[in-house]
Amino acid sequence: MNERDRAARRFEEHRGHLRTVAYRMLGSRTEAEDAVQETWLRFDRSDTDAVDNLGGWLTRVVARVCLDMLRSRRARRDQPVEWPPAESVRSASAAESGLQAADPEHEAVLADSVSRALLVVLETLSPAERIALVLHDSFAVPFAEIGPLLDRSPAAAKKLAGRARQKVRGSTEATSSDLARHRKVVDEFLTAVRNGDLDGLLTVLHVDVVRRVDGMVPAQVPAVVHGARNVVEEARFFAVRARRAQAVLIDGAPGAVVFERGELTLALVFTIDGDRITEFQVITDSVGLRRLRVDRPRSG
Helix, strand or coil: CCHHHHHHHHHHHHHHHHHHHHHHHHCCHHHHHHHHHHHHHHHHCCCCCCCCCHHHHHHHHHHHHHHHHHHHHHHHCCCCCCCCCCCCCCCCCHHHHCCCCCCHHHHCCCCCCCCHHHHHHHHCCCHHHHHHHHHHHHHCCCHHHHHHHCCCCHHHHHHHHHHHHHHHHHHHHHHHHHHHHHHHHHHHHHHHHHHCCHHHHHHHEEEEEEEEEECCCCCCCCCEEECHHHHHHCHHHCHHHHCCCEEEEECCEEEEEEEECCEEEEEEEEEEECCEEEEEEEECCHHHHHHCCEECCCCC
16 A cells, blocks of 8 residues: 555545534535545645644644635625535544544534534624634634634634624524424324325425435336425325324434334435425435434424
8 A cells, every 4th residue: 555545544534524524614515525625635735644633633624624615605695505414414423533522511502413404593603703613612622723723812713602602592592493393394294194184285385395206216206296286196105104204303404204124214304484395305215314314303
């Protein structure tokens, strides 16, 4: 094995962690992959033999890349190009990342699963606020290291994170309310499908709802269906499996899953506006299913 191969292997050991960091920074899987690739290029051009904590070094590099991307996005007044849920955004463990575990007090602010709602809140932060908050609260990077990344003192970086944390906390109550309402919509959807209640389905589906399938489906089921009436007409294909469906959160989004013999075989991920489902994705592909993070929503 030559030197470049050894370097590539060292980098690959940290790729998953770097992707998680970049996703939390950027809120886009595509942009996160771009950031990780740029981090690899910088790593490949650098002499890292003397670096004691390669995971920490790479985390700082990907943070710099993300900061530049956030600033560029803000200058263009752009939004992230996509949302999940097709990929899990689990926070890397201390063993995986080589970093200290995050403070439990702050984990309440940035949970392991990044929901769509939280990503929307993060979009309201300045690039510097977002970097300071995510690095410290999600990945326990000390402010002594965050400050230089932002061209600020550690004390100033701490104030940035504190200000960002207040903004995020201010949104927590509304987010919890949204999740409770969305859970109710999902429950009503599942109940209507189980009972063959077509009128009930029409009350929870937006008139222009879109249903997409990722994976294998019966030949008579199209990959994409538009409109509430058309979605209702095919509901009978899901009726049997709906009896075993459980309402959950999938990568932080409202969803439902079906387990058979202890194995996840079907997932539904919903986009909900108000009290109506505007889009939902049916996932049956085994690879896609393995990537999902499934959490039971908290009661109450």
